[in-house]
Amino acid sequence: MRPKITVIGAGHVGETTAHLLALKNLGDIVITDIIEDMPKGKALDMLEAGPVSGYDSFIQGTNTYEDIKGSHIVILTAGVPRKPGMSRDDLLNVNLAIVKDVAINLKKYAPDAMLIVITNPLDAMTYAAWKLTGLPKNKVFGMAGVLDVARYRAFISMELKVSIENTSAIILGGHGDDMVPLARYTTVAGIPVTEFISQERLNQIIDRTRKGGGEIVSLLKTGSAYYAPSASVVDMVDAILKDKKKIVPCCALLEGEYGVNGLYLGVPAVLGSSGVEKVIELKLTEDEQKMFDKSIASVKTLVDIMKL
Ligand code: APR
Secondary structure, eight states: OOOOOEEEEOHHHHHHHHHHHHHTTOEEEEOSSSSSSSOOOOOOHHHHHHHHHOOOOEEEEEEOOOGGGTTTTEEEOOOOOOTTOOOGGGGGHHHHHHHHHHHHHHHHHOTTTTEEOSSSSSSHHHHHHHHHOOOOGGGGGOOOHHHHHHHHHHHHHHHOOOOOEEEEEOOOOOOSSOOOEEEGOEEEEEEEGGTSOOHHHHHHHHHHHOOOOHHHHHHHSOOOOOOOHHHHHHHHHHHHTTOEEEEEEEEEESGGGGGGEEEEEEEEEEEEEEEEEEEEOOOOOOHHHHHHHHHHHHHHHHHHHHHO
16 A cells, blocks of 8 residues: 655645655645645646656645545644744744644644654754644654755755765754754764864855755745755654654654653654664763753743643
8 A cells, every 4th residue: 555645734845845755656636725626736737747757646735634544654744834033932832822723633643653843943843743632652753863964964965065975963952043063973075074164164064054944944944944844854754654664853752861851842753663762872072962951941931931
C-alpha cells in the first residue's frame, strides 16, 4: 500500500512540501486548508504536472478533515507566518488556536498518524500538538533543526566556496535566535571547520544562521521562508518512510535527556519507521550548556503561557 501523507495548510510551506513529496514519489498526498476550494485547485494543478514531471502520486485537495482518514504521516503547516519585525513568538496565540483545531480533527480522523509540526513558534506548537492529541512522543515531533543546519551549511559552503555536500553540522536548542550551533561538530569533508576559517568569522556565520529565518522574512516582506523548510520536512518524511534510522536534529520531547523534563527542544535524534526512535545525548561544554539553558528558558516561557 502506498503511504498517505497529509499536509495541513496549503499556503507557501504546504504547497511546496506537497510538490516536493510528489517529485520524490513518496506517496499519495492530501492537502487541506480552510480557504474554500484553494487546496483543490493547487492539488489538481500538481496532479496535472505528474505526467510531465514523472510522478504518479495521487494528490487530493480538500476542505474536509474526513479526507485525512488513513494518513500515515500528517505535516502541520497551517498557521500565520511572520511579517517583518515580528518574532516567531509573536505568533503564539493565533497559531495555538489553529493547533487546537487540528488536534481535535486528527484525533477524530487519523488517530494512528505520525505528526510533524512546522507551524511556529515551533517548539511550543510541537509541545501543544503532543499535549492536545495525546499521541505518544515518538509520533509527534517538529521540523526545525534540519532547516537550521541546512542554512548553516549553505553559509559555510558560500564562505569557503566548497560543495554543500562536504559540510556537516549539528544544531541544538529551540528554533529561535538562541539556537545552539555546535562549532566543534561543524566539519568540512570531515575536517573541523576552524581549520578553514577563524573562530571569529565562524561566529559571524553562526549569528547569521540564528537569524536566518528573519533574513528571509525581511527580504520577502509578506511572509516567511518556504523552499528550505519544505525541503527539510520532506527529508524527514523520506527517512521515516524508508526506515533509514537517519540521525537528524528534531524537535523532540525530552524526558530527562540534557537535564530537561517535559519540554520539546531541538536535539539530534534517530528517525525511522516509528518516528523519533531515539534521542542522542551529547556532552556539552560549559559554554554550550549556558547557551542551551538560555534556549530552554525561552521555550519554557512560551509553554508556560499556553497553560496546557
Ligand atoms: N486549518 C487549515 N489551514 C489553515 C488553518 C486551519 N485551521 N488556519 C490557517 N490555515 C492556512 C491558511 O489558510 C494558509 O493557506 O494555513 C496556510 C498558511 O499559509 P501561509 O500564510 O502561506 O504561511 P506559510 O508560509 O505556509 O507558513 C505556515 O509555517 O514556517 C511556518 O511560521 C510559519 O507558522 C507558519 C507556517
